[in-house]
Amino acid sequence: MSGTTIDLTGRVAMVTGSGGGIGRGIALSLAEAGADIVLAEIDPQRAEQTAELIRGLDRKVVAVQTDVMDSDQVRAAVERTDAEFGRLDILVNNAGGVRGGAFVDQSERSWRRHIDINLVSMLAATSASVPLMRREGQGGSIINVSSIEGTRAAPNFAVYAACKAGMLSFTRTMALELAADGIRVNAITPDQTVTPGNHGQRTGPIDEAAFLVREPALQNAMDRYIPLGRMGHISECGSTVAFLCSPLASYITGATLPVDGGTWAASGWSLGAEGTWNLGDYPIG
Numbered sequence: 001m002s003g004t005t006i007d008l009t010g011r012v013a014m015v016t017g018s019g020g021g022i023g024r025g026i027a028l029s030l031a032e033a034g035a036d037i038v039l040a041e042i043d044p045q046r047a048e049q050t051a052e053l054i055r056g057l058d059r060k061v062v063a064v065q066t067d068v069m070d071s072d073q074v075r076a077a078v079e080r081t082d083a084e085f086g087r088l089d090i091l092v093n094n095a096g097g098v099r100g101g102a103f104v105d106q107s108e109r110s111w112r113r114h115i116d117i118n119l120v121s122m123l124a125a126t127s128a129s130v131p132l133m134r135r136e137g138q139g140g141s142i143i144n145v146s147s148i149e150g151t152r153a154a155p156n157f158a159v160y161a162a163c164k165a166g167m168l169s170f171t172r173t174m175a176l177e178l179a180a181d182g183i184r185v186n187a188i189t190p191d192q193t194v195t196p197g198n199h200g201q202r203t204g205p206i207d208e209a210a211f212l213v214r215e216p217a218l219q220n221a222m223d224r225y226i227p228l229g230r231m232g233h234i235s236e237c238g239s240t241v242a243f244l245c246s247p248l249a250s251y252i253t254g255a256t257l258p259v260d261g262g263t264w265a266a267s268g269w270s271l272g273a274e275g276t277w278n279l280g281d282y283p284i285g
Contacts, residue, residue, distance in 0.1 A: 004248065006243060006248060007034055007246065007247075009034035009035075011036070011245075012035065012036050012038070012081065013035045013088075014037075014077065014090070014092070014129070015027045015030070015037065015040065015094055016040045016066065016068050016095035016125060017040070017095030017096065018041050018092075018094065019043045019045075020046045020049075020195065020196045021193070021196055021197060022190060022195060022234050023092075025234025026143075026237060026241045027039060027092075029238025029239050030092075030238070030245065031057045031061070032242070033245075035089075037054050037061045038063075038085075039062070040077040041063060043203060048063060062085075068116075068121035069116040069121065074125050075124065075128045077125075078125065088129055088132040089133065089138070090143070091125060091140070093125055093142070093143070093144045093145060096147075096163075097114075098160040099114075102156060103158040111159050114159040114160050115159065118160060118163035119166050123170070126142060130181075134181050134183075139182025140182070141183070141185075141244065141245040143186055143187065144167045144185070145187070146167040146187045146188065147190060148189050148258065148260050148264050149164050150167060150189060152264070164189075168187055168189075168256055172254045185253055186253060187255070188237060188240055188241065188244075188257050189256055189257070189258045190259045190260060191259075191261065191264070192222060192232065193234060194231050194234065196211070199211035225271075226260075226262065226263055227261060227262030227266050229261075232259060240259050
């Protein structure tokens, strides 16, 4: 690699939850940079859609049907990676999920499902992947896809937000524990991003032409909430992850990078319909 080019040629990356949304954007960006990809994805139709796009980039790709709430399946996906490629250089813990609702109205089963899919899946994948990275002796990169909700209060998303905050703490601790191995560990915290799940397609093949469209007033309010004035694209999360996995970020570890159009920086400030900045609904200045 030379200059400022992101070059991941010869690297192998496993991305959990990579059939659609942010996971797909990450897998494609890593492939565009030259990495071969393992898609650990529960939905086989979505996995095949993503795999076809990666083949179109002339990269090798293996799709492993994986329910990340089953740690044995997560470990099996890592073992398949080793069998297919003989190495693992990049792990992206992207899989997750959430259902809204007041905490006191949620069942213990709901708490545990949130914890399993968002937090335990990351622990299982990291535990299984680090020995492969150590075996090769060439370091590695782990990226944990947290959320802006892990950095602020999140009414009606209490358990999800707690899991995402836990991901950030785990990121910092692993950055220290794995530093001697040359394994860098970082996190990104997306906010509002154009994904199938945010537009009415939670399962099955993805058809962007059929995404639900918000009412203009609601979309306008969303855009004003985001300082950059629009929702993010999955490729913007993808390119950020590709950078963090590349030699360009060789001195970055234990970091959390918002990919949110400025919403974390805003911390409650939003652009009013009249074009002035307000704190919540209260006009200031």
